[in-house]
Amino acid sequence: MTSSTDSAGAGFSQADLGNALAQCLAYTAELPWGSAPTLFALVPTAVLAQQAPDLIDPDDDSALSPIVQETGTSDLEELLTTLTWPAQVVGCALVTEITLLPPDAEADLDAALEPLLADPAAADEAARQAAHAHPEKQSARLAAGVLRAGKRVALLALRDDDAQSADLQTHPDLAPNLLDALADTFHG
Structure with a gap:
């Protein structure tokens, strides 16, 4: 015990x-x-x-x-x-x-998120899509x-x-x- x-x-x-x-x-x-x-x-x-x-x-x-x-x-x-x-x-x-994204990818994410900040669900989805589309992403x-x-x-x-x-x-x-x-x- x-x-x-x-x-x-x-x-x-x-x-x-x-x-x-x-x-x-x-x-x-x-x-x-x-x-x-x-x-x-x-x-x-x-x-x-x-x-x-x-x-x-x-x-x-x-x-x-x-x-x-x-x-x-x-x-x-x-x-x-x-x-x-x-x-x-x-x-x-x-x-x-x-x-994972390189540090310089933040600008790309900001551009994808900025128009959607009023809708958190849409902003999350846009961030996910931008991350998955980034050429330097790593899983x-x-x-x-x-x-x-x-x-x-x-x-x-x-x-x-x-x-x-x-x-x-x-x-x-x-x-x-x-x-x-x-x-x-x-x-x-």
Whole structure:
């Protein structure tokens, strides 16, 4: 049985969370590009081994195990504002596709958005279309994860159809709004 500290995720490190996110990205790497975002519950591997031993490889020494969640919705904002987790879930992660643009692309986006600022939905769609049409765009998968205890990590895997493994990148300011939304699922 785990202690209440462990069930809150306090006993897990930033590296444990990063390793779980790398597992999430490895899972989604098998999915085709254009797939819907994938949500994961993060459960202590020791708890999962006790409750469902046939789901865990006996040689698995990871601290956290990601478990894919069937969401039944494509509205990510609605999902994250209504989501709650049972006590055994010490964290959660989301992998979604994003489009990266070079810094000088801001002028192109501003030109596409300016006539539509009165209509936020139209402005969002125009921004999406301008980003996808930009000749220097780069696709990536973003994995963002949080623990109940407050630890946060976001990893970025750039799309490279020729590479056998993704080069994962992170930055302290990567995806703060998504990390906040995931953290809020534990405080709702």
